[in-house]
Amino acid sequence: MAETQYQKPLPAISSLNKPFWDALKNRELRLQKCDKCGLIWYPPAPLCPDCWARKFTWVQLSGRGRVNSWVVFHQSYFKGFDDELPYNVAEVELDEGPRLLTNLVDIPNDQIRAGLRVEITFEDVTSDITLAKFRPIEIRRS
Ligand SMILES: [Zn+2]
Structure with a gap:
């Protein structure tokens, strides 16, 4: 293909989801894991959707x-x-x-x-x- 420009919709990168996209660029899949209850969730959110804790770690899956x-x-x-x-x-x-x-x-x-x-x-x-x-x-x- 001679296309120089990507023609499909692209994701909007925010401070919240940037670690996810940075990881993919490095050939890793990383999502947020709740430090309190251990839930891993997607899409990126500022707090755990289960226990609402705000402390989480980006873990490799x-x-x-x-x-x-x-x-x-x-x-x-x-x-x-x-x-x-x-x-x-x-x-x-x-x-x-x-x-x-x-x-x-x-x-x-x-x-x-x-x-x-x-x-x-x-x-x-x-x-x-x-x-x-x-x-x-x-x-x-x-
Ligand atoms: Zn939690």
């Missing part, structure tokens, strides 16, 4: 989870997606609990299944933004 649900888009709502139709949007439940909205890669859309084991892969889309995508974990079949 395994980057593994499973597909909870997904949709396949056959219509483009943003010009940047025109060339990729049909494309999937999936909700991945991480092993640590939180759910992320993402795209699944390295798998045909008609082979996506609920419960599919996936792992994170990183896609640099601009010099500042790296997106978290997920791909199937290779399973040895006997």
Whole structure:
């Protein structure tokens, strides 16, 4: 592709979510973990959604989870997606609990299944933004 500019919508980076995006850039998945009750949550928030404690630590996660649900888009709502139709949007439940909205890669859309084991892969889309995508974990079949 000769495109020099990324055509899809980009996330708005704030002081609150910057550690999340900085971690992705470094090939790590980090989310906030409550210092009081241990809950790990997403999306970034200034306080624990469970116990409302305001003390938390950005912890590195395994980057593994499973597909909870997904949709396949056959219509483009943003010009940047025109060339990729049909494309999937999936909700991945991480092993640590939180759910992320993402795209699944390295798998045909008609082979996506609920419960599919996936792992994170990183896609640099601009010099500042790296997106978290997920791909199937290779399973040895006997
Ligand atoms: Zn908590």
